[in-house]
Amino acid sequence: MSNGVHEIEDAKLLFVFGYNGADSHPIVARRIVRAKRKGAQIICVDPRRIETARIADLHIQLRNGSNLALVNSIAHVIIEEGLCDDKFIAEHSLGFDEFKELAAKYTPESVAEITQVSPEDIRRAARMYATSGQSMILYGMGVCQFAQAVNVVKGLANLAIMTGNFGRWGVGIGPVRGQNNVQGACDMGALPNSYPGYQNVTVPEIQAKFEKAWGVALSNKVGIPLTQVPHYVLHESEEKKIRAYYVFGEDPAQSDPDLAEVRESLSKIELVILQDIYMNRTGQYADVILPSTGWNEHDGVFSCCDRGFQRIRKVIEPPADADVLTDWEIISRISTAIGYPMKYDNTEQIWNEVIELCPGFYGATYEKLDKYVNIQWPCRSRDLSDKGTSFLHKDGHFANPDGKAKFSSIDWQPPTELENDEYPLILSTAREVGHYSVRTMSGNCRLLRNLEDEPGWVQMNPELCDELGVKHGELVKVLSKRGHCVARCLPTDRVKKQAVYMTYQWWIGACNELTIASLDPISNTPEYKYCACRVEKIADQAWAEKYVQDEYLNIRQSMGIELKKIGGRAA
Amino acid sequence: MNHYVQGDPLLCIGCRTCTIACVVAHEGKRIFEIDPDGYDFHPRLKVIKTWSVSVPIQCKHCENPACKAVCRSDAISTMDGKVLIDQAKCIGCKSCAEACPFGAIRMVALGFEVNPDGSRRSVALKCDLCDGLEGGPACKRVCPTEALRLVDEDGLSHSLTLKRQNTLKAASAPELCGRPQP
Amino acid sequence: MSIKEVQTTCAYCGAGCQILFKVDPERNQILEAVPAMGRTNEGTLCLKGHYGWDYINDPQILTKRLKKPMIRRGGKGAPLEEVSWDEAIDYTATKLKEIKTKHGPDSIMCTGSARGAGNEANYVMQKFARAAVGTNNVDHCARI
Numbered sequence: 001m002s003n004g005v006h007e008i009e010d011a012k013l014l015f016v017f018g019y020n021g022a023d024s025h026p027i028v029a030r031r032i033v034r035a036k037r038k039g040a041q042i043i044c045v046d047p048r049r050i051e052t053a054r055i056a057d058l059h060i061q062l063r064n065g066s067n068l069a070l071v072n073s074i075a076h077v078i079i080e081e082g083l084c085d086d087k088f089i090a091e092h093s094l095g096f097d098e099f100k101e102l103a104a105k106y107t108p109e110s111v112a113e114i115t116q117v118s119p120e121d122i123r124r125a126a127r128m129y130a131t132s133g134q135s136m137i138l139y140g141m142g143v144c145q146f147a148q149a150v151n152v153v154k155g156l157a158n159l160a161i162m163t164g165n166f167g168r169w170g171v172g173i174g175p176v177r178g179q180n181n182v183q184g185a186c187d188m189g190a191l192p193n194s195y196p197g198y199q200n201v202t203v204p205e206i207q208a209k210f211e212k213a214w215g216v217a218l219s220n221k222v223g224i225p226l227t228q229v230p231h232y233v234l235h236e237s238e239e240k241k242i243r244a245y246y247v248f249g250e251d252p253a254q255s256d257p258d259l260a261e262v263r264e265s266l267s268k269i270e271l272v273i274l275q276d277i278y279m280n281r282t283g284q285y286a287d288v289i290l291p292s293t294g295w296n297e298h299d300g301v302f303s304c305c306d307r308g309f310q311r312i313r314k315v316i317e318p319p320a321d322a323d324v325l326t327d328w329e330i331i332s333r334i335s336t337a338i339g340y341p342m343k344y345d346n347t348e349q350i351w352n353e354v355i356e357l358c359p360g361f362y363g364a365t366y367e368k369l370d371k372y373v374n375i376q377w378p379c380r381s382r383d384l385s386d387k388g389t390s391f392l393h394k395d396g397h398f399a400n401p402d403g404k405a406k407f408s409s410i411d412w413q414p415p416t417e418l419e420n421d422e423y424p425l426i427l428s429t430a431r432e433v434g435h436y437s438v439r440t441m442s443g444n445c446r447l448l449r450n451l452e453d454e455p456g457w458v459q460m461n462p463e464l465c466d467e468l469g470v471k472h473g474e475l476v477k478v479l480s481k482r483g484h485c486v487a488r489c490l491p492t493d494r495v496k497k498q499a500v501y502m503t504y505q506w507w508i509g510a511c512n513e514l515t516i517a518s519l520d521p522i523s524n525t526p527e528y529k530y531c532a533c534r535v536e537k538i539a540d541q542a543w544a545e546k547y548v549q550d551e552y553l554n555i556r557q558s559m560g561i562e563l564k565k566i567g568g569r570a571a
Numbered sequence: 572m573n574h575y576v577q578g579d580p581l582l583c584i585g586c587r588t589c590t591i592a593c594v595v596a597h598e599g600k601r602i603f604e605i606d607p608d609g610y611d612f613h614p615r616l617k618v619i620k621t622w623s624v625s626v627p628i629q630c631k632h633c634e635n636p637a638c639k640a641v642c643r644s645d646a647i648s649t650m651d652g653k654v655l656i657d658q659a660k661c662i663g664c665k666s667c668a669e670a671c672p673f674g675a676i677r678m679v680a681l682g683f684e685v686n687p688d689g690s691r692r693s694v695a696l697k698c699d700l701c702d703g704l705e706g707g708p709a710c711k712r713v714c715p716t717e718a719l720r721l722v723d724e725d726g727l728s729h730s731l732t733l734k735r736q737n738t739l740k741a742a743s744a745p746e747l748c749g750r751p752q753p
Numbered sequence: 754m755s756i757k758e759v760q761t762t763c764a765y766c767g768a769g770c771q772i773l774f775k776v777d778p779e780r781n782q783i784l785e786a787v788p789a790m791g792r793t794n795e796g797t798l799c800l801k802g803h804y805g806w807d808y809i810n811d812p813q814i815l816t817k818r819l820k821k822p823m824i825r826r827g828g829k830g831a832p833l834e835e836v837s838w839d840e841a842i843d844y845t846a847t848k849l850k851e852i853k854t855k856h857g858p859d860s861i862m863c864t865g866s867a868r869g870a871g872n873e874a875n876y877v878m879q880k881f882a883r884a885a886v887g888t889n890n891v892d893h894c895a896r897i
Contacts, residue, residue, distance in 0.1 A: 034716075055581055190879050226893065243861065339850075
């Protein structure tokens with residue numbers, strides 16, 4: 001995020017685009033509520049009537065998959081009505097003339113059909129955003145999980161640049177990162193194109209710096225993104241194939257799109273190593289399982305969504321009968337065994353190596369993290385007075401070499417797999433507020449399990465339910481070209497009739513059996529928010545209930561839960 | 572005046588932290604150390620989501636409670652500004668659940684008591700304002716957006732005053748008042 | 754009973770809430786999660802922050818806690834067998850070296866973890882991929 005979470009409540013206008021904070025980050029959503037209380041206006045862009053939409057001054061319930069058409073049209077109005085910050089554009093950006101040409105095509109009338117939004121609402125949104133004086137954009141997976149995703153992010157950045165909403169308190173654009181340490185894994189260079197601190201692997205000086213620090217020759221060839229692993233296993237030529245897959249704290253056999261393809265690729269990889277705390281679906285394909293310590297059992301640093309480094313501390317010891325090691329010890333031992341010795345005594349030693357190599361993190365020592373609790377990078381000086389940076393691009397200085405922001409001029413593209421006669425509905429996947437990721441943590445918590453359990457819900461418009469003759473709580477079959485699953489019907493007028501929503505946490509209601517592995521060409525993020533599906537009534541509900549119960553028991557057993565330990569209710 | 576917990580739909584984000592807090596408050600913290608199926612998960616409030624509203628629904632602790640009026644087994648009483656159900660006396664007739672104008676009473680299989688046919692015995696359950704628990708209603712304490720408040724006489728009078736002022740503001744045009752609105 | 758208090762960062766989402774855990778060190782048992790005054794959470798927590806630490810108790814609900822290294826000694830399809838750390842590390846290293854020698858470093862893919870492991874473990878993992886294996890094939894679930 002360009003600006004801090006704590007700044008959200010000081011914005012005069014929040015433009016919340018494809019971001020459902022109430023379900024994905026309740027404590028960030030709290031700031032949206034506080035902003036409203038303090039008098040901020042809110043525009044919510046989402047096909048669903050999400051919680052933010054309820055309190056918004058303007059809810060733009062756009063058609064799924066029309067993001068860039070809407071964003072470009074808002075830019076069109078801002079230009080047409082002379083609401084640009086011309087000084088900011090002239091001094092701090094490049095490419096505006098080209099962008100103006102593109103935006104000229106996107107009249108609100110011309111996108112009305114694509115977006116299903118009235119021209120008046122588009123004009124109103126543009127005026128509200130451009131004239132508040134302090135507008136902040138928050139976006140989430142409703143932007144990122146499309147085959148056209150990065151370009152929508154750039155489109156949103158265009159809006160912030162052209163109105164001068166960058167480089168000040170309470171403005172900017174905020175991708176609110178989902179998992180607790182997505183920001184941190186990126187910061188640390190768990191990315192195929194960058195070393196820690198976003199230092200590009202293809203830049204010779206940077207390569208030389210890391211070669212010197214690590215004492216070994218390094219590759220300057222950009223690596224393979226995670227979502228292309230199935231392709232590199234199943235479809236690449238022999239010399240390019242992936243043969244070994246070291247999976248660390250993830251569960252691709254649950255979280256990735258088109259699970260049938262993921263399973264096929266996992267079963268074909270010569271060596272699958274799984275390093276985790278709980279057995280998961282990927283573990284069933286693993287050749288080696290390396291048990292590690294969990295959160296609360298080890299020390300370290302996390303990065304929260306707004307670049308804030310914070311300490312994590314060992315709270316308790318691992319169970320007495322568990323022969324587990326910390327993740328970094330396991331990796332170091334394997335590294336040593338294959339001929340590159342790594343030896344650390346504690347996480348502070350590792351962290352000191354990290355910050356020494358990353359100028360933007362250099363000042364964030366353990367000492368300062370203990371003292372200040374949270375330090376947002378960049379923090380370049382070890383001096384105690386450098387407490388980090390709340391917002392980026394101060395005074396309009398951007399991170400590009402010339403210091404300028406770049407407009408990007410891109411046309412809207414429709415999603416990859418559109419509805420058709422056989423699969424007439426849109427499937428969009430979402431998150432469960434009480435569960436997390438692949439559920440190996442939250443699903444093993446008694447109370448969160450009680451709140452929501454298998455097989456999960458499919459949110460459907462009541463009219464659609466009537467047409468299909470299905471009622472609240474009934475089990476239904478959801479199908480796409482790639483697979484099917486069973487989930488419970490949840491009628492709600494908060495979703496449009498043309499789209500259904502499922503949360504991705506479930507084994508039995510596993511919506512990723514259905515999703516499509518269509519990737520954004522830049523981010524390689526799959527189009528989880530859009531594929532064609534169909535919902536079918538199940539006539540024999542008794543059979544379906546038994547199927548769900550039996551399947552649940554079977555999977556849990558295959559995950560190492562002993563039957564006698566499965567509670568009375570289910571067994 | 573009886574107290575009650577009131578949710579504000581403009582602040583509620585529907586996250587249901589209150590729902591779990593209610594269970595934990597009434598079951599006790601040992602939940603985390605016992606058999607995962609060795610306790611009852613029966614929240615005494617229910618978060619309802621409609622097109623325009625998300626808010627937990629729970630007992631209003633009425634001054635002349637309809638539930639109490641219809642109870643045949645003398646299980647419902649008013650004490651210290653709270654309406655309470657004595658589950659030991661409840662015969663499971665469901666009249667109170669039907670009578671409650673807010674749908675704030677649920678019938679649940681509480682504990683492991685069984686009927687003669689082997690099924691678990693259902694009794695009426697509702698918010699007791701965390702009667703006897705330190706710190707007051709748990710739902711209110713954990714709400715991350717401060718959407719829940721305990722309404723007492725002062726609180727009610729304050730919010731009614733605000734409401735009256737707002738009504739007046741909305742009804743009176745600036746020209747009639749002779750000065751611009753704030 | 755002496756109660757130990759440890760402040761840490763929640764592992765459930767990008768909000769980065771500060772939690773104060775109350776622990777019974779003798780029984781190695783967490784007693785309670787109390788919201789702490791972090792910059793982002795200001796003394797509030799959501800349901801996962803309040804109640805989502807229970808998995809650490811290994812209540813045997815969904816999946817088994819992994820407690821011993823395991824390998825499929827008999828290859829694909831064979832059952833997983835518990836082994837010592839030395840054997841697990843040796844087995845993994847031998848296999849990785851074989852694959853690297855035969856097919857080159859780019860035939861090996863590693864992931865970081867966006868979850869509870871922490872920044873240091875991610876740093877070590879990418880260093881392992883780049884310096885020990887010799888590939889930039891390292892990525893994590895940021896893109897999913």
